[in-house]
Amino acid sequence: MGDRILLCRRAIEPRLDHWTLPAGFLEIGETPADGAGRETFEETGARVEIGDPFTLITLLHVGQVYLIFRAKLLEKTFGPTKESLEVRLFTEKDIPWNRLAFSSIATTLKLYYQDRTAGAFRLHQRALTKPGQSRSLRGYLEF
Amino acid sequence: MGDRILLCRRAIEPRLDHWTLPAGFLEIGETPADGAGRETFEETGARVEIGDPFTLITLLHVGQVYLIFRAKLLEKTFGPTKESLEVRLFTEKDIPWNRLAFSSIATTLKLYYQDRTAGAFRLHQRALTKPGQSRSLRGYLEF
Numbered sequence: 001m002g003d004r005i006l007l008c009r010r011a012i013e014p015r016l017d018h019w020t021l022p023a024g025f026l027e028i029g030e031t032p033a034d035g036a037g038r039e040t041f042e043e044t045g046a047r048v049e050i051g052d053p054f055t056l057i058t059l060l061h062v063g064q065v066y067l068i069f070r071a072k073l074l075e076k077t078f079g080p081t082k083e084s085l086e087v088r089l090f091t092e093k094d095i096p097w098n099r100l101a102f103s104s105i106a107t108t109l110k111l112y113y114q115d116r117t118a119g120a121f122r123l124h125q126r127a128l129t130k131p132g133q134s135r136s137l138r139g140y141l142e143f
Numbered sequence: 144m145g146d147r148i149l150l151c152r153r154a155i156e157p158r159l160d161h162w163t164l165p166a167g168f169l170e171i172g173e174t175p176a177d178g179a180g181r182e183t184f185e186e187t188g189a190r191v192e193i194g195d196p197f198t199l200i201t202l203l204h205v206g207q208v209y210l211i212f213r214a215k216l217l218e219k220t221f222g223p224t225k226e227s228l229e230v231r232l233f234t235e236k237d238i239p240w241n242r243l244a245f246s247s248i249a250t251t252l253k254l255y256y257q258d259r260t261a262g263a264f265r266l267h268q269r270a271l272t273k274p275g276q277s278r279s280l281r282g283y284l285e286f
Contacts, residue, residue: 028206063171
């Protein structure tokens with residue numbers, strides 16, 4: 001929304017009480033974009049327009065792949081849910097970097113601000129091993 | 144390779160004897176791009192440089208998501224493998240449209256030639272239900 005980003009403070013484990021972008025696991029019968037919209041609504045109560053895929057993040061140590069989309073908040077209706085203690089819009093300077101739930105979220109937010117500064121968004125691929133660590137994608141991928 | 148595309152004729156079920164792009168399931172500890180490179184080598188013996196993600200295809204009826212990458216053949220070393228009866232380069236006019244193994248592959252090849260004609264490749268999202276059928280992504284996605 002404008003230059004602000006919607007984050008939620010987790011009401012559930014893992015990483016209870018830490019901030020995250022809305023995300024979750026895909027269900028049978030939905031596309032990744034469907035799942036992103038559904039999870040956003042479940043965790044924040046917000047209706048969003050899902051945009052382009054923005055980060056493709058593999059968590060190597062747990063065998064999970066996340067595809068995170070950019071999205072536009074359609075109306076300013078959001079708030080706490082069963083899954084979120086608090087839902088808030090953050091400007092860049094207010095992002096709670098030390099209280100983020102997952103390295104995939106920190107990585108995505110950093111890339112978002114980097115692309116925004118550069119004036120163009122593109123799909124980024126990252127492989128993370130443990131929180132904070134990343135490896136390049138076998139050298140043959142631009143990275 | 145040039146304007147040709149590498150396809151393999153399946154040596155295994157499902158869709159034994161039908162043509163496909165190299166593809167398969169991701170293993171723990173690899174990224175989607177890693178998996179694409181590994182599957183290509185396993186099925187064709189070819190070493191490739193994995194490029195940008197090109198189609199993101201959800202098979203709604205089986206709960207599978209495929210991310211298919213463009214790739215460049217690094218050397219003309221390929222041939223039959225345990226998984227492929229035959230491995231061949233095809234020009235557009237020779238693509239065996241009636242002998243393709245999966246609707247995801249037909250969709251990807253059509254989009255590839257469409258983008259090539261348009262002069263620009265981008266990531267396409269599609270949801271397929273049964274072979275040949277597709278649905279739009281909830282209207283709110285450009286499609």
